[in-house]
Amino acid sequence: MEPTQTNDPEYYHKVVDCQYACPAHTPVPEYIRLIAAGKYTEAYMVNWESNVFPGILGRTCDRPCEPACRRGRIEEEPVAICRLKRVAADNKSDVTDLMPIIPSVKNGKRIALIGGGPASLTVARDLAPLGYSIDLYDNQNKAGGMMRSQIPSFRLPDSVLDEEVGYVLNMGIETHFNTYVNSLKEITDKKYDAVFIGTGAPKGKDLSDLPGRKDASANVHIGIEWLASVAFEHTNKIGKKVIVLGGGNTAMDCCRTSRRLGGDQVKVVVRSPFSEMRASEWEKEDALHEDIPIIDCHVPQSFVVTNGKLVGMNFDKVHAVYDDNGKRKLVSTNEAPVFIEADDVLIAIGQENTFPWIEKDLGLAFDEYGMPVVDKNTFQSTNEKIFFGGDAALGPKNVITAVAQGHQAAISIDLFCNQQSLTERPSPYVNLVSQKMGIHEWSYDSDVVTDNRYIVPQVNKEIALKDRKVEVELGFDGLHGYKEAKRCLNCDVQTVFTENKCIECDACVDICPTACISFTFNEDDENTLRNKLQVPALNLSQDLLISAPLPTQRVMVKDEDVCLHCGLCAERCPTSAWDMQKFFYTTSKAGNQCQ
Amino acid sequence: MTYIKPKFRHPSLPKNDLGYTKTVYEGSLSTLCAGCGHDSISAAIVQSCYELALEPHRIAKLSGIGCSSKTPAYFLSQSHGFNSVHGRMPSVATGASLANKDLIYFGVSGDGDTASIGMGQFVHVVRRNLNMVYVVMNNGCYGLTKGQDSATADEGSKSKAGSVNLFNAIDLPSLALELGASFVAQSFSGDKAQLIPLIKAAIKHPGFALINVISPCVTFNNNPGSTKAYDYVREHLDATSTVDFIPLQEEISVAYEAGSTKNIELHDGSSLQLNKLATNWNPEDRMSAMTAMQQAKLDGEILTGLIFIEPETTDLHAMIKTSDTPLNTMDESQLCPGSQALEALNEEFR
Numbered sequence: 001m002e003p004t005q006t007n008d009p010e011y012y013h014k015v016v017d018c019q020y021a022c023p024a025h026t027p028v029p030e031y032i033r034l035i036a037a038g039k040y041t042e043a044y045m046v047n048w049e050s051n052v053f054p055g056i057l058g059r060t061c062d063r064p065c066e067p068a069c070r071r072g073r074i075e076e077e078p079v080a081i082c083r084l085k086r087v088a089a090d091n092k093s094d095v096t097d098l099m100p101i102i103p104s105v106k107n108g109k110r111i112a113l114i115g116g117g118p119a120s121l122t123v124a125r126d127l128a129p130l131g132y133s134i135d136l137y138d139n140q141n142k143a144g145g146m147m148r149s150q151i152p153s154f155r156l157p158d159s160v161l162d163e164e165v166g167y168v169l170n171m172g173i174e175t176h177f178n179t180y181v182n183s184l185k186e187i188t189d190k191k192y193d194a195v196f197i198g199t200g201a202p203k204g205k206d207l208s209d210l211p212g213r214k215d216a217s218a219n220v221h222i223g224i225e226w227l228a229s230v231a232f233e234h235t236n237k238i239g240k241k242v243i244v245l246g247g248g249n250t251a252m253d254c255c256r257t258s259r260r261l262g263g264d265q266v267k268v269v270v271r272s273p274f275s276e277m278r279a280s281e282w283e284k285e286d287a288l289h290e291d292i293p294i295i296d297c298h299v300p301q302s303f304v305v306t307n308g309k310l311v312g313m314n315f316d317k318v319h320a321v322y323d324d325n326g327k328r329k330l331v332s333t334n335e336a337p338v339f340i341e342a343d344d345v346l347i348a349i350g351q352e353n354t355f356p357w358i359e360k361d362l363g364l365a366f367d368e369y370g371m372p373v374v375d376k377n378t379f380q381s382t383n384e385k386i387f388f389g390g391d392a393a394l395g396p397k398n399v400i401t402a403v404a405q406g407h408q409a410a411i412s413i414d415l416f417c418n419q420q421s422l423t424e425r426p427s428p429y430v431n432l433v434s435q436k437m438g439i440h441e442w443s444y445d446s447d448v449v450t451d452n453r454y455i456v457p458q459v460n461k462e463i464a465l466k467d468r469k470v471e472v473e474l475g476f477d478g479l480h481g482y483k484e485a486k487r488c489l490n491c492d493v494q495t496v497f498t499e500n501k502c503i504e505c506d507a508c509v510d511i512c513p514t515a516c517i518s519f520t521f522n523e524d525d526e527n528t529l530r531n532k533l534q535v536p537a538l539n540l541s542q543d544l545l546i547s548a549p550l551p552t553q554r555v556m557v558k559d560e561d562v563c564l565h566c567g568l569c570a571e572r573c574p575t576s577a578w579d580m581q582k583f584f585y586t587t588s589k590a591g592n593q594c595q
Numbered sequence: 596m597t598y599i600k601p602k603f604r605h606p607s608l609p610k611n612d613l614g615y616t617k618t619v620y621e622g623s624l625s626t627l628c629a630g631c632g633h634d635s636i637s638a639a640i641v642q643s644c645y646e647l648a649l650e651p652h653r654i655a656k657l658s659g660i661g662c663s664s665k666t667p668a669y670f671l672s673q674s675h676g677f678n679s680v681h682g683r684m685p686s687v688a689t690g691a692s693l694a695n696k697d698l699i700y701f702g703v704s705g706d707g708d709t710a711s712i713g714m715g716q717f718v719h720v721v722r723r724n725l726n727m728v729y730v731v732m733n734n735g736c737y738g739l740t741k742g743q744d745s746a747t748a749d750e751g752s753k754s755k756a757g758s759v760n761l762f763n764a765i766d767l768p769s770l771a772l773e774l775g776a777s778f779v780a781q782s783f784s785g786d787k788a789q790l791i792p793l794i795k796a797a798i799k800h801p802g803f804a805l806i807n808v809i810s811p812c813v814t815f816n817n818n819p820g821s822t823k824a825y826d827y828v829r830e831h832l833d834a835t836s837t838v839d840f841i842p843l844q845e846e847i848s849v850a851y852e853a854g855s856t857k858n859i860e861l862h863d864g865s866s867l868q869l870n871k872l873a874t875n876w877n878p879e880d881r882m883s884a885m886t887a888m889q890q891a892k893l894d895g896e897i898l899t900g901l902i903f904i905e906p907e908t909t910d911l912h913a914m915i916k917t918s919d920t921p922l923n924t925m926d927e928s929q930l931c932p933g934s935q936a937l938e939a940l941n942e943e944f945r
Binding site for chain 1: 598599600601602603604605606607608609624625628629630631632634635637638784785787811813817825826829
């Protein structure tokens, strides 16, 4: 096989599993090291540059980084990356002075943002420092979008949300709250240079065809609408017996909110088997911890209404059957319908996009599912002045994806306003620097601790269930934040190999605790090579680092899979053919391109 | 200072017949210089014992003094160990073997420990054919005292400071052959493919087995002009054969050109399959082995691989007809049968 091209930044980027998995590519190990060093403000700013909402995401992120974490392949559990982010946010000092300076003289370009959620706020964050004049429209009285309306206060306190939304709005953003945009044309008529649509996926799915739905409507609520009305304090109680339909994170938020508004017999009922529910594992755990049973494999059959009042629902019991392609089918067990009592039912079975306010004659194409036709890289629509991002662009995902898309859309808008090609995306910023300080000395903590993942402490359940505004998770304290941070393997400190220095003494092979390194004769076929290494490299999602031929005509092959980045190969290398070099990678933001 | 070997190992490390991973055979983290050939040899010993599925508590590792003799700390930490006086490892090994013939004796020594201060001990342990493995980690210099030429440094070899060695080298394999050793091999620390099967065969050999391993000293003897530097050794290697160790009841899987292959059955039924590279050499003929060594010396080559083997050999215990029961398992009444037994014995000689 050909030698690995390590001068392509994506090779080393992929080795940093967490950062690579993060839609916004936040430099995770970098900020975790700062947390371990007690430099919370610096850690916060590394995050803020990349994901705009460290305090919010440190509580609510979907954490795609954690399943990717290398530590999870070496022991039971990954590093608690998400909750470490919160440690930085909770312990930082005042960051106002560290915010970008907003030019008082504007660049003359005007941008409209429709929707005040994470995608729009990211666009504002990226463009305001470049001198753009920005108008933000939102139908609520505060910005934040679904972060405010759908994420309950016991997971995300208003103070955290207000602070981080405030950092963006204080950049001189012209806000138009309580303004429902019911015509895109009205906006485009205002001659903006570009319009960004970040209106999310605001429509909760209903079960309109289910028998009894109409008669029961007084006590049947759409999950996301109900959560919003709780958040904006229009609703403050619910019946004692509550059924929540659905198995996603919204269902978990609905059931836990119900427990706090008077529901003492709250049940989640879901069609799919428990293990296949869409909700994150930790959210399911939190619901179970609050005494909410999750009843799986029950398909709603009808609402039961007696004397004009909802009394419960009937369900059909099913089991999952899989065909040869692994496709699931829910098959009825043909037992008698299961009746579950309820005073109120919350439907949290998914949400959809809806754009009734966009006129058909604006040059904006929609696909067969009613979604705008959007370029997946530039986020430009078929109307060159109109851009999409967040759930509104490619369908419902999560906050961190909305942020990543917002960054890309901001780059596109900036390129567009400067009459540059949108397809030539600015390169990432990368840096690779040796960490050697002396014999046995590296500028990072190279020792690998064996501590298991620390558990985030929670507030007493009795107290938590009394008030929906009491935050359940207390967050790591400084000591536990430090201990958890030490579990990070520093995957961004790369094992860099220089062929022409190698004398093939085998010292690295002998010392490597996880048998990652092999010197062997090359093979044309990757699979053959993978199988002849010291320990066969069977995790195909992890790359091999392959050297050019060495003097004995063998090659060095390193399997990246379970490398601990402990630096012992470099420490035992007599010629510094191995070196530990810190790889810093950040995606470009608007304004970084050559102009 | 973060020079600590992490506890984590590859989650899918293979296991040997005893169900042990290689980790069981590891030792402490080496404190030798980075890149030292000795560490490679330690790793080869770990790999060999792992592959042979030896029980660590059945092995005794013995050494003298020197860089080489530190290495038993870096492998087989669950085995018995004895770090003896400089050059006196053979005596300790002999004593230990006499007390308990059931253990596997693994001696590690260096060129100073063997060819200088320990020479007197070395030659006697060879001629007594003590059942042990004797590995010489041979770097041609005194690494612990900053790299002076040792007795195995080749004539004309240049030191790091530029001085040329004036004296003839002691060639340990030739000396052992002369003294009647029953297993003689030579290898290179940078060639584990050859070294590991040799160590395995040496462990299986029922008599004295010498493996002289050229092991470059990266700090003091890896300079241009040195005949024990990585580059020099690689350029002048001349292997007698490739070596495959075939455990008992395992089929021979590697096929070589007809006529070039020689199969040597070892005492316990396992075998060594050699693909001969050297001509006019027969590993079971002492004379041809000695000739091959001398010829290589004349040609300026380093002959590696198996040099000589006498698979059926009479070791010290057989020669002096010791008890089948190891002495250390006998109780006092057996070891000291009393004055009546002594009287009876003396009576025999009257």
